[in-house]
Amino acid sequence: MANQDLKELAAKEYKYGFESDVEADQVPRGLTEDTVRLISAKKNEPKFMLEFRLKAYKHWLTMTEPTWAHVHYPKIDYQNVIYYSAPKPKKKLSSMDEVDPEIRATFDKLGIPLDEQKMLSNVAVDAVFDSVSVATTFRKTLAEAGVIFCSFSDAVKEHPDLLEKYLGSVVPYTDNFFAALNAAVFSDGSFCYIPKGVKCPMELSTYFRINAKDTGQFERTLIVAEDGASVSYLEGCTAPMRDENQLHAAVVELVAGADASIKYSTIQNWYPGDKNGKGGIYNFVTKRGKCAGARSKISWTQVETGSAITWKYPSCILVGDESVGEFYSVALANHYQQADTGTKMIHIGKNTKSTIISKGISAGHGQNTYRGQVKIAKSAVGARNYSQCDSLLLGDKCGAHTFPYIEVGNTSATLEHEASTSKIGEDQLFYLRQRGLSTEDAVGMIVNGFCKQVFAELPLEFAVEAHKLMNISLEGSVG
Amino acid sequence: MLKITNLHAKVGDKAILKGLNLTVKPGEVHAIMGPNGSGKSTLSYVLAGRPGYTVTEGAAEYDGKDLLAMDPEIRAREGVFLAFQYPVEIPGVSNKYFLKAAYNSLRKHRGEPEMDAGAFLKFIKEKAKSVEMDPAFLNRSVNEGFSGGEKKRNEILQLATLEPKLAILDETDSGLDIDALKIVAEGVNKMRGPKRAFVVVTHYQRLLDYIVPDFVHVLSGGRIIKSGGKELALELEKKGYSWIEDSGSVPKAAA
Numbered sequence: 196m197a198n199q200d201l202k203e204l205a206a207k208e209y210k211y212g213f214e215s216d217v218e219a220d221q222v223p224r225g226l227t228e229d230t231v232r233l234i235s236a237k238k239n240e241p242k243f244m245l246e247f248r249l250k251a252y253k254h255w256l257t258m259t260e261p262t263w264a265h266v267h268y269p270k271i272d273y274q275n276v277i278y279y280s281a282p283k284p285k286k287k288l289s290s291m292d293e294v295d296p297e298i299r300a301t302f303d304k305l306g307i308p309l310d311e312q313k314m315l316s317n318v319a320v321d322a323v324f325d326s327v328s329v330a331t332t333f334r335k336t337l338a339e340a341g342v343i344f345c346s347f348s349d350a351v352k353e354h355p356d357l358l359e360k361y362l363g364s365v366v367p368y369t370d371n372f373f374a375a376l377n378a379a380v381f382s383d384g385s386f387c388y389i390p391k392g393v394k395c396p397m398e399l400s401t402y403f404r405i406n407a408k409d410t411g412q413f414e415r416t417l418i419v420a421e422d423g424a425s426v427s428y429l430e431g432c433t434a435p436m437r438d439e440n441q442l443h444a445a446v447v448e449l450v451a452g453a454d455a456s457i458k459y460s461t462i463q464n465w466y467p468g469d470k471n472g473k474g475g476i477y478n479f480v481t482k483r484g485k486c487a488g489a490r491s492k493i494s495w496t497q498v499e500t501g502s503a504i505t506w507k508y509p510s511c512i513l514v515g516d517e518s519v520g521e522f523y524s525v526a527l528a529n530h531y532q533q534a535d536t537g538t539k540m541i542h543i544g545k546n547t548k549s550t551i552i553s554k555g556i557s558a559g560h561g562q563n564t565y566r567g568q569v570k571i572a573k574s575a576v577g578a579r580n581y582s583q584c585d586s587l588l589l590g591d592k593c594g595a596h597t598f599p600y601i602e603v604g605n606t607s608a609t610l611e612h613e614a615s616t617s618k619i620g621e622d623q624l625f626y627l628r629q630r631g632l633s634t635e636d637a638v639g640m641i642v643n644g645f646c647k648q649v650f651a652e653l654p655l656e657f658a659v660e661a662h663k664l665m666n667i668s669l670e671g672s673v674g
Numbered sequence: 675m676l677k678i679t680n681l682h683a684k685v686g687d688k689a690i691l692k693g694l695n696l697t698v699k700p701g702e703v704h705a706i707m708g709p710n711g712s713g714k715s716t717l718s719y720v721l722a723g724r725p726g727y728t729v730t731e732g733a734a735e736y737d738g739k740d741l742l743a744m745d746p747e748i749r750a751r752e753g754v755f756l757a758f759q760y761p762v763e764i765p766g767v768s769n770k771y772f773l774k775a776a777y778n779s780l781r782k783h784r785g786e787p788e789m790d791a792g793a794f795l796k797f798i799k800e801k802a803k804s805v806e807m808d809p810a811f812l813n814r815s816v817n818e819g820f821s822g823g824e825k826k827r828n829e830i831l832q833l834a835t836l837e838p839k840l841a842i843l844d845e846t847d848s849g850l851d852i853d854a855l856k857i858v859a860e861g862v863n864k865m866r867g868p869k870r871a872f873v874v875v876t877h878y879q880r881l882l883d884y885i886v887p888d889f890v891h892v893l894s895g896g897r898i899i900k901s902g903g904k905e906l907a908l909e910l911e912k913k914g915y916s917w918i919e920d921s922g923s924v925p926k927a928a929a
Contacts, residue, residue, distance in 0.1 A: 621725065626762040629722050630772075630832065631750040631779035640775065644766030644815065 211464065215300070220281045225274040228252060231379050234279050238348055238382070243359050251368035251378030258372045264535040265564040265596055266504050268440070268477065276411045276442055278380045321346060321385040321401040331385075333397065340396050342426075343388040347415055350386035357388055361419055365448040365485045365512070373444040373479040373506075377413045381446070384414035389424035391452075398654055400429040403445075411442035418448070420455035422488055427458040429657060440468075440503060444479045453488025453515060458496070460653050461509075462661060465501035467668075470559070472531025475503025482509035486518035486544075494521040495538065496652040498661045500668040503532060508566065510539035513547035513575075520549040523649040525661075527668055528561030528593065537567035537598075542575035542608070551582040554646050557593035558669060564596040573604040580609070586616040587645050589638065589669075639666040675700050675737060675871050676721075676840055682731035682896075683720045690716040692896035693732070698840070701868040705882055705907060706875045708893035709915040714875045715759060717893070718844040721873075722756040723749050736840065750776075751783035755838035757829040759845040764816035769828070770798055772816045773835055780836060798835065805831050805861040823854035830861035841865070842873045847881035859884030879911035892918055 222233050231252045235245040260271070321331040321344065337344050343354060350358055368378035385401040403414060420426055443465065449457050459482075468475025478501075484493035495509040511520030522538035540549035555563040569580045586595035595616055603610065619641055627637035643650070643662055650658045676698040683691040690713045698704050708714050719727045721734065723746035734741040741749065764772065778788040789797065802809050807827055817825050826846055833841055843862065847855055862872070862885050874885055882890070882904065890906040891898045892915070900906065900918050910917070 620762070622762050623764055625722075625724050625746065626758065627764070627772075627776075628746040629750050629756050629758075630776035630836070631747055631783070632775055633747055633779075636775065636779070640767055640772070641764060644764055647766035 211466070221277050222279040224277050226252075226276070226278055226380065230278055234380055234382060237279065237281075238351070240351055241355050243355070244351055247362065247368070248379050251375050252380075254369055255372070255375035255379055258375055260372050264506050264566070265562065265598075266506060266533040266535050268504055268533075271442065271477065273376075278411060278413070279382050281382070321399075322404070337395075337397070337399075341390045341393050342395050343386065344399050345386055347381075347384040347386050347417070350417075354386070354388070357419070358386070358417070361417055361448070361450055363448075365450060365483050366446050366481050371481060374446050374481040377415060377444050377446045377481070380411075381413045381415040384416045384445070385418075386416075387418040387426060387428060389418075389420045389426045389455075391421040392423040393421075394424070395426040398427050398429060400431065402431045411444065413443075414445050416445070416447040417450075418457055418459070419450045420452060420457050420491075422452035423454045424452070425456040425458075427460070427654060429460045429462070429654065431462050431464070440475055440477050441466075442477050442479070443502075445481070447480070447482040447509075449484030449493055451484065451486050451488065451491035451493055451518075454490050455488060456492040456494070457484060458494045459484070459509070460657060461495075461497040461499070462657060462664065463497065463499045463501050463505070464664060464668075467501045467532050468503040468530065470530045472503070472560070475532070476501065477504045478502035478507065479504075480507040482507065483512065483539075484510070484520070485512045486515050486520060486547075488518070489515040489544070490517045490519075491515050492519040492521070494519075494523070494652070496523040496649065497525070497536075498646075498649070498653070498664065499524070499526040499534060499536060500664055502534075505532075505534040505536050507536045508538055510541070511549065512541045512543065513549065513578075514543045515547075516544040517546045517548075518544055519547070521652075522549075522551045522553070522567075523652045524553045525556070525646045525649045525665075526554070526563055526565075527556045527665065528558070528563040529668060530559040530561060532559075533562045533564075535564040535566055537565045539568040540570070540580060542569075542571045542578040542580070544575060546577040546579075547575055548578070549580045551580070551584075552648050553582075553584045554649055555584070555586045555595055556589070556642055556645070556669075557586065557595050558589040560592050562594045562596070564598065566598045566600075568600040568602070569610060570602045571605050571608040571610075575605050576607050578605065578608040580611070582610075582612045584612075584614045585645070586614075587642065588616065588618045589642075635666075635669070638669055642669060676741075676873075677735040678732070679734075680732035681717075681720070681729065681734060683716060683727055683729045685716060685727055689730070690896055691720065694893075694897055696891065696898060698871045698873060700839075700871055701866075702889065703866065703872040703874060703885065703887045705885075705887035705890045705904075706873060706893050706898075707877070707879070707890060707907060707910060709919075710877070712893045713896045714877070714893055715844055716896075718756055718759075718842050718873075718875055721749075721842055722746060722754060747779070748783075750836075751780050753839035755833055755836055755841045757826075757833060757841065757843045757846050759848060761817050761820075761825040761829055763818045763820075765818050767816050768813055769816050770795065770812040773798055773812075773832065776832070777835055801834050802831060804864065805834055806857055807831055822849035823851065826850055826854065826858055827861070830858050833865060834861060837865075837870075839869065840871050840873070842875065844875045845877065846874070847876055847878060855881065856884060879907045882907045894919055 231248050235248055331345050366374050368375050387399055389395050451457050465476035486493050493511050499505050513520050520540050526534045526536050528534045538551055553565050555565055557563040565584045571578045584597050623641055624637050650661050678696040681691050681694040706714055729742050774794045799809050887904050890902055892900040
């Protein structure tokens with residue numbers, strides 16, 4: 196009986212893998228200067244945006260794809276990607292009721308109702324479908340508090356001054372190959388602005404959905420918390436199951452003023468490919484936050500269970516004195532998934548502090564790499580860092596790798612680094628099974644216990660979600 | 675309840691049990707004694723179904739069913755409990771969460787509704803009190819950072835919570851001081867009843883002063899070489915295991 200259960204569990208598949216039938220407005224395959232101009236024109240962008248894109252595109256042409264990450268994949272043909280795909284009709288929505296019913300149904304099915312009455316009462320959602328934002332909820336409620344939360348496209352039109360000031364200020368288009376590509380072709384994303392002294396009255400979240408075939412998703416998120424402001428933001432992602440790999444190259448920039456705090460949580464569940472490694476999203480993401488003011492704080496929490504390839508290092512630049520950077524991460528690589536993820540903590544201000552807690556889980560033929568950099572600049576008197584990297588292996592065909600880079604330019608700094616690698620114990624499994632738990636439940640319990648420190652950092656509803664997601668993603672990993 | 679016939683088992687390539695026979699009826703407490711390496715722990719693990727312990731010959735019938743054909747979790751749900759000699763730590767998993775999952779898996783198996791978190795908390799606090807355990811241990815990670823005595827007490831808490839039909843205690847006395855031993859024994863004694871059977875595996879007679887067995891068996895070379903009442907344990911204590919092994923009443927285990 197138990198064996199039968201295991202087989203059924205192992206056969207279960209990615210539950211967000213459905214495809215929606217939505218007519219799309221797409222640009223021709225491939226990337227040229229004309230593609231960039233076309234995207235900008237489609238979005239009626241002001242001149243500064245087009246210039247930003249063109250500079251990025253020209254710079255991208257001079258760059259080569261990075262090869263230092265511990266991931267392997269066939270060469271990506273950047274001329275075979277569709278860089279812009281928007282659901283039709285693209286008329287201006289005056290209320291939620293006008294969202295295309297097919298798209299609305301898609302988000303309902305994903306558990307993200309766009310109807311404000313049905314939503315978690317304290318979370319505002321920006322829903323991004325392929326290349327464009329289709330709806331942002333609770334905009335009015337937020338506006339009363341002075342908070343701007345809208346799609347990037349709307350922000351370009353309504354708040355060009357803020358965008359011109361902050362766009363590319365943390366991740367310049369010259370930063371890396373994927374950031375340059377994103378800057379050239381990004382089509383939408385979310386923009387949040389929390390004015391001075393305002394505590395954002397609700398959780399903000401963006402839900403990204405890739406639907407159309409052969410498209411890449413290149414979104415950009417910019418969050419600015421002025422002095423004394425605070426916000427908690429969450430992003431979620433899913434995609435249909437396809438045999439072809441799809442490209443996702445996003446950029447996220449955070450700016451925190453003095454005494455401001457930004458908490459950014461991610462539950463990344465892009466389609467990981469099937470159990471033989473076919474299909475799945477290539478996820479090449481640049482996320483970085485700048486603690487610009489004194490005593491500011493940026494905290495990244497990520498739960499990475501999806502994607503065929505994950506290449507992602509949410510980082511903090513600690514410029515303000517006494518500013519704080521945090522990185523809490525759970526990364527799972529099951530089947531043939533490859534994850535190369537970690538963080539960079541760049542200490543510049545005095546008495547800056549950073550904490551890194553990374554939990555990597557490898558199962559099946561999965562390869563999980565932690566790559567982290569802690570840099571203490573000469574100016575960072577009294578800086579402190581604590582890093583902890585733990586790896587858990589399920590089975591004997593997977594791998595765990597750790598590449599910590601530490602650079603200290605000031606002798607008054609204090610750094611601690613702890614690392615461990617363990618295999619899920621036969622004795623732990625047997626102990627739990629002897630108490631009546633199935634093997635799958637036992638593995639889920641042990642892994643969730645392993646991730647506890649990170650899950651504890653997530654907003655409550657999402658911690659529950661992360662728990663469930665972890666169990667689903669582990670299905671079929673033992674047997 | 676339990677009928678073991680001509681049981682042979684190996685661990686890896688090494689034959690450990692070599693023709694063991696044992697019958698346990700409901701309400702009985704059987705002590706299995708024997709020198710180190712005689713196969714006591716192997717017997718416990720084989721009965722609980724630990725992977726890596728292979729039965730090569732013989733049978734074990736439990737409640738009229740083929741025990742050896744069941745997966746370990748099915749044995750547990752059918753009422754077989756093993757109190758571990760070395761309870762395992764599960765970091766990050768709270769004791770009460772673990773106990774609830776275990777308890778509900780048994781209920782589900784019996785077709786009963788699962789107990790919700792609130793009701794379970796009340797229930798488990800009572801159970802903790804009954805084995806004199808500080809309720810603070812319910813919030814700590816399973817066995818993590820517990821002392822030897824606390825781990826054993828946690829095993830008894832699980833025993834009291836899961837209320838098995840057949841409880842196997844594997845060297846439950848090892849590493850306990852006399853006070854802890856008394857508490858653990860008291861916990862076990864409270865659980866004794868006409869429908870429940872115990873197999874108490876121990877190296878020393880000391881535990882049997884507190885958990886008084888109905889039968890004592892001496893295991894040597896993978897077989898039971900002598901059985902008797904509780905007085906047999908006292909005699910063993912006085913004369914040592916070599917007394918039986920040298921007595922010639924049974925063939926000596928092959929070296």
